[in-house]
Amino acid sequence: MTHPDKARRDDAEAVDPEFDSPEANQDLIETYEAESPTRKLTGPWALIVTAIAVGLSVYALYATRATISAQIYRTAFLGIALVLTFLLYPMIRGSKREGGITGLIFGGARVGLIDLVLVAASVVVSAYPIRNFDEFVYRAARPNETDVLMGTICIVLVLEATRRTIGWILPAVAMGGLAYAFWGDVFPDQWGHRGYELDRVVGTMYISLEGLYGTALAVAATFIVLFMIYGAVLEFSGAGKFFLDFSFAATGSKPSGAGRTTTIAGFLLGTVSGSGVATTVTLGSVAWPMLKRAGYSRESGGAVLSAGGIGAILSPPTLGAAAFLIAEFLQISYLEVLRMAIIPTIFYYLSIFLMIELDARKMGATSVAIETEPIWTLTRKYWYHFTSLIAIVVFMVLGYTPMTAVVYATGLAFLLSFLRRDTAITPPRIVKTLRAGSVSTLSVASTCATAGLIVGVMTLTGLGLKMSDLIVDLANGNLFLTVVFTAVAVLVLGLAVPVTASYIIAAAITAPAMISLGVPEVAAHMFIFYYAVLSEVSPPTALAPFAASAITGGNPFKTMMVTWKYTLPAFVVPFMFTLDTSGGVALLAMGPTQEIVLATVTGCLAIVAMVGGVGGWIVRPASWPERIVLIVASGLLFYTGTLQDLIGLALLIAGIGIHLLRTRRGASGTGGPSAVSIPGPAA
Structure with missing residues (x-):
């Protein structure tokens, strides 16, 4: 595995073949990704985890055709996700404990006793509501003692799973929210409430669909996991490599060609990875030598990589995970969300391409002739990798739900992979694909469940409306200031939590403030979505530029600031959604x-x-x-x-x-x- 320091090589004569494998640069991705790294299990534990992970993917696919109660499905999905999380994510990030009493108890590189206890508890608290489901759901307002015990344990398990996957900040916010629900009577009148007993809080969070099993988890357990499986199919069929090769072959050899190639490759590769950091690292490993030869500085090259890596999360046809939440919260089709994202996507890439063109002229960049197969040869060999991407949109235009569309597209990508022996998803690859699809969903599942706790507290106590009113009061009813405060709030959230959680929390707090001042609901949510994504490239803790600087060897802070310059128009465009109601709707392709x-x-x-x-x-x-x-x-x-x-x-x-x-x-x-x-x- 390549150490980050190796990526800082001065010799850019060739590209390391290792960088083209699906496992390439995993150490670097795990260093800068918001999610924690997983254990590298071997032996029986690896087989057990693989079996459970494959089972979760199969269950998610089966649920698209079967008639299963929504709450039962979400409960089972979260339970299996918790089991996998405690088996794969160590108690302490990066822990390498192997032997001794502490290793036996706390685990580390291997599964420990505490992990097994948490696994068993996850099974129990998930099986409990399913066993007598009809009676269980009617006790939301008056849960019995066993309900309260099971619900309390489930909440603790979800918080611990979230801490293991993304860190302590989001669980800390959730615990603060729960404390507010219990002791709201100690707060001043404008912030306080009468306070709720443990049974009422647990009933809301564990039994109803307003807490753990709410909209956020529903999206993770349906749309997101299916798109993760689809992305895994593309990855293991070689689509990622094809997208890189296609971009390298498609772009001309003008001085700005290296930057344009990197940006186009980032857009295509991002549809597979779904992660800005992962796209940046994978792209950087092959594109940085080209950028360096073209004359880009370490910081400018890192900025191009970061901007290209983040672009796909803002763009159709897949967007980021939070886009599915927009569709669910607004009760509109995912196709509508895709349509609303088209013009902002044009703006984003126009700004990036113009910045690249100007920088190429300023720095006197040279043209780079890239030795790869001609574009028509590549297209003739691997054209089918584009087919499933187009199919997703076509199926939704024909009226299919996003879940059905992505399942059909996944099946199509799987079948078409057999057109060439080198891309065929054979049985061993099928297992790897299904495992990767569910494992990549684990951090999102725990994050969405924890975010559901926060939203549940806001609904139960009215805290969301109170905070929304505070924003409007601070802005003195001024729309511009309200939008600025919203942008700052989302960026601050993005410093600490992943994009999905940032969007969920901000949508509950700040969207009502903008809507109350006349901003269209769709514009308010798209504004929050864009700023949640852009937090990955905004100072002071931009993860994507930091990852890019590890590859180029550039100064992380300077790379971050150059990235911010490249993407600055993208930070301004969302204001056009909101500061003029008619213009905002028009920019979202409505009207x-x-x-x-x-x-x-x-x-x-x-x-x-x-x-x-x-x-x-x-x-x-x-x-x-x-x-x-x-x-x-x-x-x-x-x-x-x-x-x-x-x-x-x-x-x-x-x-x-x-x-x-x-x-x-x-x-x-x-x-x-x-x-x-x-x-x-x-x-």
């Missing part, structure tokens, strides 16, 4: 066609202006007055309104015109860029 087109064109002009102003380059280096004019123009164009748009457009034309007049006097011809050749991704 009259002419409004959608006008809003899209205006947004593109705003991004052009911002890139020129922030990047400091148009056709030559821009002067500070020119940059200021462009930045002001972008601000006016972003703030949707006819007068603002006209003034912004005039300033944009003036800024570019002045720059062209100034540079024409001192323009001089330059020679064409030289070309160098490096090997493409290893076969």
